[in-house]
Amino acid sequence: MITVWGGQTSRSIRVVWLLEEMGLPYRIRQVDMLAPERDPEFLVVNPADYIPAIQDGDVVMVESIAIMAYLMARYGPTPLAPDPHDPNFAAYQQFLHLGEAGLATLLMPVVVSRFLAPEAERKNWGATWCLGAFQKRLKLVNQRLASSPYLAGEEFTAADISVSYALNLGQRNCGITLGEAEQAYLARTTGRDAYKRAMMRSHDGINA
Incomplete structure (x- = not known):
């Protein structure tokens, strides 16, 4: 199960949207970036303290675009990522x-x-x-x-x-x-x- 750390108005929506488009199972762990203290479990995942982050088995990643590229490569092929030989x-x-x-x-x-x-x-x-x-x-x-x-x-x-x-x-x-x-x-x-x-x-x- 893929875990997405983030919130609705953050860049994590890119990751969740992609997961929905691809029909992949996932769960969400909300992170309140304005809270005075951060969830210690989240800081273990991303000690740099920003979202989104994902956990996919032993894989931990941050950066929304990198996460999207990883998911499409790992669980594709998908029409969301054109083939390198595609004119587009x-x-x-x-x-x-x-x-x-x-x-x-x-x-x-x-x-x-x-x-x-x-x-x-x-x-x-x-x-x-x-x-x-x-x-x-x-x-x-x-x-x-x-x-x-x-x-x-x-x-x-x-x-x-x-x-x-x-x-x-x-x-x-x-x-x-x-x-x-x-x-x-x-x-x-x-x-x-x-x-x-x-x-x-x-x-x-x-x-x-």
């Missing part, structure tokens, strides 16, 4: 990693500034720069969506899980206004049954 493989790889390295990571200084920093420091130079950089890189998503419904072409893949999380984070916590193409795209991706199940189970901590 390069786009898949680019957007799988852009969703975190190029988009979501830029939003973390914005999130911590808005919600944790003293009032006078919430609109700091670094957070403002990150918002601008996010908007620039969002043009890559917009450009791709102008020619295909999903980021790796006609079919939904793990790249869409990666980027959808980042777009939702930007809208929900960072004041990002998405254009019509991005909004329609999110409606397609988050309208999937697997996403709805992932959100419900992550919120309730239900074991699947």
Whole structure:
């Protein structure tokens, strides 16, 4: 049984969503990152103290994109990961990693500034720069969506899980206004049954 450590609004939703898409059994261990003291069992799994993390037998992993890649390779093949010889493989790889390295990571200084920093420091130079950089890189998503419904072409893949999380984070916590193409795209991706199940189970901590 795969154990996922995380919470509904964290990057762990990427992992749970992927597990639902693949139909793999898993259980969720909720981690409250705002609690004054962390679960000691979680700190054994990830002493760096961030989520998500998974335990799969003797395997322990952190980093949402790395976890997704591991699960698809370990329990695939799956259409969520195009074959390297597929014409869409390069786009898949680019957007799988852009969703975190190029988009979501830029939003973390914005999130911590808005919600944790003293009032006078919430609109700091670094957070403002990150918002601008996010908007620039969002043009890559917009450009791709102008020619295909999903980021790796006609079919939904793990790249869409990666980027959808980042777009939702930007809208929900960072004041990002998405254009019509991005909004329609999110409606397609988050309208999937697997996403709805992932959100419900992550919120309730239900074991699947």
